[in-house]
Amino acid sequence: MPNLPQTLWDQAAAAHLLRRAAFGGRPEDAEGLAAAGLEGAVDRLLTDGGRGLPLPPVTDPAEERRRRELRRALRSEDPAARREFGAYNRAMNETFEAMRTWWLQCMRTGVAGVREKSTLFWHGHFATSQTKVRCNHLMLGQNETLRRLGTGPFRELCAAMVRDPAMLVWLDGKQSHGKAPNENFAREILELFTLGEGHYSEEDIREAARCFTGWTVNPANGQSVFVPKRHDNGRKKLFGQAGKFGAEDAVEVICAQPRCAEFLAAKLWEFYAYPRPEPALVKSLAAHYRAHDLRTGELLRMIFTHPEFYSPRARATQVKSPVQWMVQAARETGRQLLPPGVALPLAAELGQNLFMPPSVKGWDGGTSWINSATLIRRSNTALLFATAAPPLPLEVQSLDTVAWAAVAPPEMRHDMVALGRRLEKVFLAVPPGPATRQRLEAVLEQGDFPCSDETVREASVVLLGCPEYNLC
Numbered sequence: 001m002p003n004l005p006q007t008l009w010d011q012a013a014a015a016h017l018l019r020r021a022a023f024g025g026r027p028e029d030a031e032g033l034a035a036a037g038l039e040g041a042v043d044r045l046l047t048d049g050g051r052g053l054p055l056p057p058v059t060d061p062a063e064e065r066r067r068r069e070l071r072r073a074l075r076s077e078d079p080a081a082r083r084e085f086g087a088y089n090r091a092m093n094e095t096f097e098a099m100r101t102w103w104l105q106c107m108r109t110g111v112a113g114v115r116e117k118s119t120l121f122w123h124g125h126f127a128t129s130q131t132k133v134r135c136n137h138l139m140l141g142q143n144e145t146l147r148r149l150g151t152g153p154f155r156e157l158c159a160a161m162v163r164d165p166a167m168l169v170w171l172d173g174k175q176s177h178g179k180a181p182n183e184n185f186a187r188e189i190l191e192l193f194t195l196g197e198g199h200y201s202e203e204d205i206r207e208a209a210r211c212f213t214g215w216t217v218n219p220a221n222g223q224s225v226f227v228p229k230r231h232d233n234g235r236k237k238l239f240g241q242a243g244k245f246g247a248e249d250a251v252e253v254i255c256a257q258p259r260c261a262e263f264l265a266a267k268l269w270e271f272y273a274y275p276r277p278e279p280a281l282v283k284s285l286a287a288h289y290r291a292h293d294l295r296t297g298e299l300l301r302m303i304f305t306h307p308e309f310y311s312p313r314a315r316a317t318q319v320k321s322p323v324q325w326m327v328q329a330a331r332e333t334g335r336q337l338l339p340p341g342v343a344l345p346l347a348a349e350l351g352q353n354l355f356m357p358p359s360v361k362g363w364d365g366g367t368s369w370i371n372s373a374t375l376i377r378r379s380n381t382a383l384l385f386a387t388a389a390p391p392l393p394l395e396v397q398s399l400d401t402v403a404w405a406a407v408a409p410p411e412m413r414h415d416m417v418a419l420g421r422r423l424e425k426v427f428l429a430v431p432p433g434p435a436t437r438q439r440l441e442a443v444l445e446q447g448d449f450p451c452s453d454e455t456v457r458e459a460s461v462v463l464l465g466c467p468e469y470n471l472c
Helices: 011-021 027-047 063-074 079-108 110-125 136-149 154-162 165-170 183-194 202-211 247-255 258-272 279-291 296-305 322-333 340-350 372-388 399-407 416-427 434-445 453-464
Strands: 215-218 223-226 236-238 241-243
Touching: 011 027, 011 110, 011 296, 027 110, 027 296, 027 416, 063 079, 063 136, 079 110, 079 136, 079 322, 079 340, 110 136, 110 258, 110 296, 136 154, 136 165, 154 183, 154 247, 165 215, 165 223, 183 202, 183 247, 183 258, 202 236, 202 247, 236 247, 258 279, 258 296, 279 296, 322 340, 322 372, 322 399, 322 416, 340 372, 372 453, 399 416, 399 453, 416 434, 416 453, 434 453
Parallel strands: none
Antiparallel strands: 215 223, 236 241
8 A cells, every 4th residue: 555655644634634524523533533643633533433422313114004094094085194194294394304413413523433434425325205215213224224334345335335224115125026026126236336337237227136136114113124035046147156045145146246446446436525536546456445344444555545535636626526515514613503494494595404315326515516606505504504503512601702713713713814724724624715815814914913803704704605515
């Protein structure tokens, strides 16, 4: 594995790592990582996770069965049944909102950033949407599976996904029967999850579909269950190998294909670094991935320590997703997320509804996040964020004073130049352009130095709303 020259590892590189591997942080966080050295910083990020997360909302395991019962009761045209059906749907909608808010709060939690960023990647990879699943318990269960297995061996994660209840509903796998295998389910697994288009035959799709038969979802508890009589127990031939394969056997055969490591390595690199990586780089990453039994955490270690990850092509060239934008702003300012009634509609307007990716391909990402409408919406939200998002910690009096003191400590408020440099370091991955610098200086010139919280707030709004803030 190539090593990053020590001369290239500094606070700016650490800040880049923090933004890409997780959801950013304060300059002091980057300073701590820089002091740990590259290997130490990456170790710290990859091992920090799962501690101190807020508890998820309680979901109803029998949600599907309960809705069926309520729908049947509606046939009686009893007004009470209609009220009960409406009340249950409202409660489930509130739970769904709580789920999305909870996940954003998990991303906001400092020690869990890398794990949650990984979970967000896999959510877009194994894209499953509430629009069709319509069951909070199944969607939350899948999210927790992605979090638990996301940095481990990909075979285990993929095997969990092919029998995941939400996935079985999403791709109609729960109806797949030995007498009528669901080829769409198999095609998406091969094309979108493991190998990519053009790296399998139509026969492989048909044989894989036979392997995946037999799994369905129990509406009484929301768990997947294998029904032997629904499974095609005959011999199959998949990628040249023959046997009485079941779902996990098929996953083993598919993941053993050299193309699987290359497909995933390229996709992970594009998510964390930059698009269209060079073939030689992909082959190097894939070889490392295969050598470590497709352990995604080990591949991430190679990505985060690779010199190319810190190259000019990788730095400040990625457009923040709406979720990255919101969570990073909260982490950088030490404030809470916007209230759910603001944050969730905003994410939808900007194009990234958690638990509701637009298709089986997930979100396109990159420049697709930005158009004239979303750019203006992001800019306008900067002021809302600086005034509506409650600061942390909640127990302390003079909350705004605490929050803005963290953004710009007193020793950095003695003159305009010092404050400007501090705020650029807090918020921007790239130097401000002439228009942004002019707006920032106009605000700073109106302040009295040492400056007040109000000056820090107004200057922060300029940078949160500037075009450069959309890059990480």
